[in-house]
Amino acid sequence: MRRAVAITLLTILILSGCGSPDQKLRSAAAQSARSAASEVSTTRLAVEQLRAQHLWTRSAGQIVKDAEKGVETAASSFSAQQPSTPTSTRLYEQVTKTLDDAQTAVTAVRIALGNDDLAAAEQQLPALRQSATDLSRIGELAQ
Amino acid sequence: MKKVLGVTLGILTAIGGFVDIGDLVTNALVGARFGLHLAWVVIVGVIGICLYAEMCGRVVAMSGRPVFDLIRERLGPRTGLLTLVASFLVTLLTLIAEIGGVALAFELASGVNYLLWMPLAAFAVWLVIWRVKFSRLEQVFGLMGLLLVVFAVALFKLGPDWGELLHQATRPHPIGHEDWSTYAYFAIALFGAAMTPYEVFFFSSGGVEEKWTRRDLVTARSNVFVGFPLGGILSLAIMGCTAVLFLPAGIQVGTLGQVTLPVAVALGKIGLAIVLIGVFAATFGAALETALSCGYTIAQYRGWQWGKLVRPREASRFHVVMIVCIVLAMLTLLTSVDPVLVTEYSVVFAAMALPLTYLPILIVANDPDYVGKETNGPLRNAFGLVYLALLVVASLAAIPLMIITKGGQ
Numbered sequence: 001m002r003r004a005v006a007i008t009l010l011t012i013l014i015l016s017g018c019g020s021p022d023q024k025l026r027s028a029a030a031q032s033a034r035s036a037a038s039e040v041s042t043t044r045l046a047v048e049q050l051r052a053q054h055l056w057t058r059s060a061g062q063i064v065k066d067a068e069k070g071v072e073t074a075a076s077s078f079s080a081q082q083p084s085t086p087t088s089t090r091l092y093e094q095v096t097k098t099l100d101d102a103q104t105a106v107t108a109v110r111i112a113l114g115n116d117d118l119a120a121a122e123q124q125l126p127a128l129r130q131s132a133t134d135l136s137r138i139g140e141l142a143q
Numbered sequence: 144m145k146k147v148l149g150v151t152l153g154i155l156t157a158i159g160g161f162v163d164i165g166d167l168v169t170n171a172l173v174g175a176r177f178g179l180h181l182a183w184v185v186i187v188g189v190i191g192i193c194l195y196a197e198m199c200g201r202v203v204a205m206s207g208r209p210v211f212d213l214i215r216e217r218l219g220p221r222t223g224l225l226t227l228v229a230s231f232l233v234t235l236l237t238l239i240a241e242i243g244g245v246a247l248a249f250e251l252a253s254g255v256n257y258l259l260w261m262p263l264a265a266f267a268v269w270l271v272i273w274r275v276k277f278s279r280l281e282q283v284f285g286l287m288g289l290l291l292v293v294f295a296v297a298l299f300k301l302g303p304d305w306g307e308l309l310h311q312a313t314r315p316h317p318i319g320h321e322d323w324s325t326y327a328y329f330a331i332a333l334f335g336a337a338m339t340p341y342e343v344f345f346f347s348s349g350g351v352e353e354k355w356t357r358r359d360l361v362t363a364r365s366n367v368f369v370g371f372p373l374g375g376i377l378s379l380a381i382m383g384c385t386a387v388l389f390l391p392a393g394i395q396v397g398t399l400g401q402v403t404l405p406v407a408v409a410l411g412k413i414g415l416a417i418v419l420i421g422v423f424a425a426t427f428g429a430a431l432e433t434a435l436s437c438g439y440t441i442a443q444y445r446g447w448q449w450g451k452l453v454r455p456r457e458a459s460r461f462h463v464v465m466i467v468c469i470v471l472a473m474l475t476l477l478t479s480v481d482p483v484l485v486t487e488y489s490v491v492f493a494a495m496a497l498p499l500t501y502l503p504i505l506i507v508a509n510d511p512d513y514v515g516k517e518t519n520g521p522l523r524n525a526f527g528l529v530y531l532a533l534l535v536v537a538s539l540a541a542i543p544l545m546i547i548t549k550g551g552q
Contacts, residue, residue: 034393035395037393038393038395038397041392041393041394042394042401042404045392045408046404049404049407049408053411053412054410054411054412054415055415058252058254059251059252059254059407061254062250063401066397066398070397132393139320140320
């Protein structure tokens with residue numbers, strides 16, 4: 001019985017965390033990028049629906065506020081990673097910059113909606129689309 | 144005619160009452176990540192809840208006593224206590240999630256932070272339980288919950304490729320970067336959301352409150368066999384909406400705003416207003432049911448006076464349990480824990496407690512001392528045992544999968 005429990009625990013530990021540092025960083029980058037891409041796409045959808053008058057400004061504002069928190073969480077979770085090789089350092093810098101860009105675009109939309117400035121929010125649409133594409137590409141790193 | 148109306152009303156109430164915050168969030172989340180590749184779990188879960196809720200209804204109609212009361216008597220205080228602890232904790236967690244859901248619905252409509260709405264939501268739950276008649280509260284929120292049919296309308300309006308949806312629904316496997324462990328984890332979450340323990344305790348205690356007898360078996364069975372499956376279709380519509388809109392866009396569901404967004408996209412502001420009222424009704428109704436279930440389970444185990452038909456003074460301990468649970472839920476939410484996250488965990492913990500909830504029901508439904516000649520037939524027992532095996536597998540796999548997938552990430 002004890003042996004079975006020990007083997008189960010070991011299997012869980014192996015499956016949940018091991019791998020080379022580069023692999024771990026790639027996996028963390030993909031995870032954070034997918035989460036951030038989801039929030040960026042949500043923000044884009046909210047702005048598009050607001051423009052189409054399918055949403056109230058308050059509801060759109062709330063959705064974007066939540067999305068901003070989500071991008072922040074994804075960015076801070078990735079920034080806590082420790083790159084240990086030149087390859088992983090390059091990846092770390094690239095992903096951090098992409099996540100920062102995403103955060104900036106979503107925050108700009110949140111501020112615009114807070115000021116009832118739909119035009120300013122709409123101006124962020126190209127940046128949001130670009131950000132979502134970049135993040136999705138990083139999200140494919142660890143299939 | 145009166146009987147037909149009563150049955151229809153019961154069915155409509157069951158449809159609206161079937162969906163709660165767990166179903167809303169889990170179905171939307173799963174649809175966005177897996178499309179309809181996990182739709183089969185909803186069907187399996189609905190068959191399971193129908194099977195066991197029918198047993199509960201039959202036990203109540205034949206014995207006039209709620210299931211938890213009989214569990215303690217039939218299986219003894221120790222086994223009864225184990226069932227009580229597991230079911231009560233899961234129900235309390237669900238109550239926290241439901242009150243959080245009510246506050247989030249108000250936040251989405253008003254833009255005012257949900258933490259400010261939450262004490263009001265908790266107070267309203269207590270006030271309605273205290274002041275409103277049992278049948279009235281069950282019907283009003285059940286019928287208002289029917290507004291969630293707007294998800295089905297939205298799904299049609301989104302103009303999906305039905306062939307593609309059918310293709311997804313008939314291919315039970317993970318897609319994209321998802322692996323089998325996350326697939327299994329969310330299968331368990333969906334199963335837990337469909338078979339949440341409080342549903343059967345509320346159903347059986349409600350039967351006692353409404354004084355069911357053998358003649359009410361038709362009503363009980365129609366509620367279960369028509370109302371719950373139609374409620375299951377609502378769940379599939381929620382999953383379908385996010386599968387059509389979010390899956391191709393890579394959007395994952397983590398907030399209530401995202402759950403309602405497909406309806407706004409399809410139907411505009413009117414759709415959004417309807418879905419917000421529906422979400423409010425579903426979560427508020429479920430908050431009432433879970434708060435009452437907390438009171439029911441403990442009062443029935445301890446042999447206290449309980450029920451809405453009894454004056455509060457005569458069932459004071461039953462009411463105190465509910466008040467304490469509502470306050471605990473409010474205090475937990477005031478720590479600013481994310482209600483959607485609580486919901487996600489509550490359905491997985493519900494899955495863990497399922498065998499402890501449903502095994503005693505199977506035993507009691509086979510005891511002629513309680514149900515007379517209406518014991519389970521061989522077919523019902525065969526299905527009951529198959530489901531019990533499924534419940535045990537889900538229960539044992541829940542924690543390892545939660546660790547391996549880091550909570551389904």
